Amino acid sequence: MSVPDRQRAMVMSGPGTPLEAVERPVERPGPGQALVKVNASSLNFHDNINLMGLLPGPWPRVPMSDGAGDVVALGPGVDGLRVGDRVMGTFHPSWLDGPPTPESKRDLPGDTEDGWLQQYRVADVTGLVRTPDHLSDIEAATVPCAGVTAFSALAEAGVGEGDVVVTQGTGGVSLFAVQLARALGATVILTSSSDKKLKIGSDLGATHLVNYRTTPDWDTEVKRLTDGRGADLIVELGGPATLARSVHSARVGGTVAVIGVLSGFDTAPVSVAEVMLNNLRIVGITVGSVRAHRELCRLMSRATIKPHISHVFDWEKMDDALAVMRAGEHVGKIAVTVP
Numbered sequence: 001m002s003v004p005d006r007q008r009a010m011v012m013s014g015p016g017t018p019l020e021a022v023e024r025p026v027e028r029p030g031p032g033q034a035l036v037k038v039n040a041s042s043l044n045f046h047d048n049i050n051l052m053g054l055l056p057g058p059w060p061r062v063p064m065s066d067g068a069g070d071v072v073a074l075g076p077g078v079d080g081l082r083v084g085d086r087v088m089g090t091f092h093p094s095w096l097d098g099p100p101t102p103e104s105k106r107d108l109p110g111d112t113e114d115g116w117l118q119q120y121r122v123a124d125v126t127g128l129v130r131t132p133d134h135l136s137d138i139e140a141a142t143v144p145c146a147g148v149t150a151f152s153a154l155a156e157a158g159v160g161e162g163d164v165v166v167t168q169g170t171g172g173v174s175l176f177a178v179q180l181a182r183a184l185g186a187t188v189i190l191t192s193s194s195d196k197k198l199k200i201g202s203d204l205g206a207t208h209l210v211n212y213r214t215t216p217d218w219d220t221e222v223k224r225l226t227d228g229r230g231a232d233l234i235v236e237l238g239g240p241a242t243l244a245r246s247v248h249s250a251r252v253g254g255t256v257a258v259i260g261v262l263s264g265f266d267t268a269p270v271s272v273a274e275v276m277l278n279n280l281r282i283v284g285i286t287v288g289s290v291r292a293h294r295e296l297c298r299l300m301s302r303a304t305i306k307p308h309i310s311h312v313f314d315w316e317k318m319d320d321a322l323a324v325m326r327a328g329e330h331v332g333k334i335a336v337t338v339p
Helices: 045-051 143-156 172-183 195-203 218-225 243-249 272-277 290-303 315-326
Strands: 006-011 020-025 033-043 068-074 086-089 120-124 128-130 164-168 187-192 208-211 231-236 250-258 281-284 309-314 333-337
Touching (some): 033 086, 045 315, 128 290, 143 231, 143 250, 164 243, 172 187, 172 195, 208 218, 231 243, 243 250, 315 333
Parallel strands (some): 164 187, 231 250, 309 333
Antiparallel strands (some): 006 020, 033 068, 033 333, 068 086, 086 128
């Protein structure tokens, strides 16, 4: 397969600077590496923070943690991948398996190294995952951050047949959680401020819908819907403004998976007595390992799950994509095509 010598990439020259299209050489893969023709990326809340200039360098760098495309060249000593294979990048490519460590979470495309908003990218083969056959590259590019995060939360709680999962909002992580939890046999309670967005969640498999504007005591509603028992897992995305209600929504021995900080980074008031007396687990989730990504793909293939994508933008329209995210106009994921 012919590989050009030059490519285009979108580059941040410094904190918060506008993206600039730059021509640069196409790297060649070294031992244990692959060169991927990038066809798509996707926008996460993390990328929004990055593009605002709120994460440290190095500078300049190519943003975006998620990407999908085709293998076009392989370095020496590569087993298990061939030229022409379709692959996704992983959010933490050095976190191969097991519990997280500072070392395994150190590498993050778009943050600590050039990310996926470029036409070609070299990556270690150990940090690539095969794209399920039923997904397009645009769909696959939405999986590495949001999909793996939702899957990791469900895995932490051991969600299975007959369990109850509460998930907040209709962003990418939450709607992945709806679909994956249903595939595992769980009942899903979805909260949102929009009845229109809740309807989309219902179409994806949510069993109970709670509008937290009309039902602000949504934790009490969760208890009512579960006959006073509470939920096995709360996918906590709101942050300080919602954590106390999430704790109150959980069953005895339940899990609260803390994933998002959509309401800010302030200290959250939580009843320590409630956590103790109900033997709750409050666990932080920062996406997951490469192994978790592969397990997620097996589940998505088995259940033929496709991510919900409300917007697709050309990579030169990143400002428009960011405007949609910041205005909360999207449902599920925002994808970005790379020519």
